[in-house]
Amino acid sequence: MRAVVVTDLAGPSAIVVREVPEPDSAGLVLIDVKASGVCFPDLLISYGKYQIRPEPPFVPGTEVAGVVIGAPEGSGFEPGQRVLAVSSLGGYAERVAVHPNLVLPIPDELSFEEAASLIINYQTMEFAFARRARLQPGENVVILGAAGGVGTSAIQLAKAHGARVIAVVRRDGADDFLREIGADDVVRLADGWAARVRELTDGRGADVVVDPVGGDAFDDAVRALAPEGRLVVIGFAGGGIPSVKVNRVLFRNISIVGAAWGEFLRHEPSALAETHAALVEHVRAGLRPLVKARYPLSSAAEALVDLEAGRVLGKAVLVQD
Numbered sequence: 001m002r003a004v005v006v007t008d009l010a011g012p013s014a015i016v017v018r019e020v021p022e023p024d025s026a027g028l029v030l031i032d033v034k035a036s037g038v039c040f041p042d043l044l045i046s047y048g049k050y051q052i053r054p055e056p057p058f059v060p061g062t063e064v065a066g067v068v069i070g071a072p073e074g075s076g077f078e079p080g081q082r083v084l085a086v087s088s089l090g091g092y093a094e095r096v097a098v099h100p101n102l103v104l105p106i107p108d109e110l111s112f113e114e115a116a117s118l119i120i121n122y123q124t125m126e127f128a129f130a131r132r133a134r135l136q137p138g139e140n141v142v143i144l145g146a147a148g149g150v151g152t153s154a155i156q157l158a159k160a161h162g163a164r165v166i167a168v169v170r171r172d173g174a175d176d177f178l179r180e181i182g183a184d185d186v187v188r189l190a191d192g193w194a195a196r197v198r199e200l201t202d203g204r205g206a207d208v209v210v211d212p213v214g215g216d217a218f219d220d221a222v223r224a225l226a227p228e229g230r231l232v233v234i235g236f237a238g239g240g241i242p243s244v245k246v247n248r249v250l251f252r253n254i255s256i257v258g259a260a261w262g263e264f265l266r267h268e269p270s271a272l273a274e275t276h277a278a279l280v281e282h283v284r285a286g287l288r289p290l291v292k293a294r295y296p297l298s299s300a301a302e303a304l305v306d307l308e309a310g311r312v313l314g315k316a317v318l319v320q321d
Helices: 040-047 112-117 120-132 149-160 175-180 193-200 217-223 246-252 261-267 271-284 297-308
Strands: 002-006 015-019 029-038 063-070 082-086 095-098 103-105 140-144 164-169 185-188 206-211 225-233 255-258 291-296 315-319
Touching: 002 297, 015 297, 029 082, 029 112, 029 297, 040 297, 063 095, 063 112, 082 095, 082 112, 103 271, 112 291, 112 315, 120 149, 120 206, 120 225, 120 261, 120 271, 140 149, 140 217, 149 164, 149 206, 149 315, 164 175, 164 193, 175 185, 185 193, 193 217, 206 217, 217 225, 261 271, 291 297, 297 315
Parallel strands: 140 164, 140 206, 164 185, 206 225, 225 255, 291 315
Antiparallel strands: 002 015, 029 063, 029 095, 029 315, 063 082, 082 103
């Protein structure tokens, strides 16, 4: 079968597409892959910068959607069933074998491409809002890095939870797009953005700030919080890992919480099915994952380069040539 192979830990430049052996599917669900999500863990793992650090050569890919070819007896899956799956490796291929606990049914409302997009970003943000931030209807949510995959899923899910959304974005030309998917206001990520958030919230500040950026934006994200506000740390796409003086947390009565979805699943694997069920309810209420860029499997390196360069609005997926 054909697969995308990382030949060296040098990023997209060390990626090739070639024939590889079929996956060993003993005790696993074998999936005919129709679409694979393109996400930051895939990019990081190609550089050897992710917490999982396989030695090359290996096939990357963590988000897949496709059709069951074969499944273990008692797994609850059967050939021909449409499924999505979380796979730490192997998703950038024509077929992948995944543990049954990491395979989920696709809602009838979604295409394979949409289903492949309803995995890491949407699961992370549903976990972040529902479990970590305890988001309530009517609260003000500020989302940094709003035009990327995490940001767009955050906008949609914050609206699904009944919040008011302020999108904070660095790139130009995305304002109309962000408003179309639910942002009530759009603020440029530049000097003074936290003060602008306070203006838009009548001086109160944000009840929840979603920060997948880190770096220089972090201090202003803390300043943008209202009393009892929650800053949800998703990642560090800006490159730097910031720190905070805890006296600011104490005297301003704010919370800083992490939302490391993959790590949480290692301790609470039952949360995957629970979070997926919540997402399915959002889908039935009208939510649709934003697939904004499609690449053939043979162009996986190009997709990762575009992701790294910030050229992807919303979500990118790989489809079979």
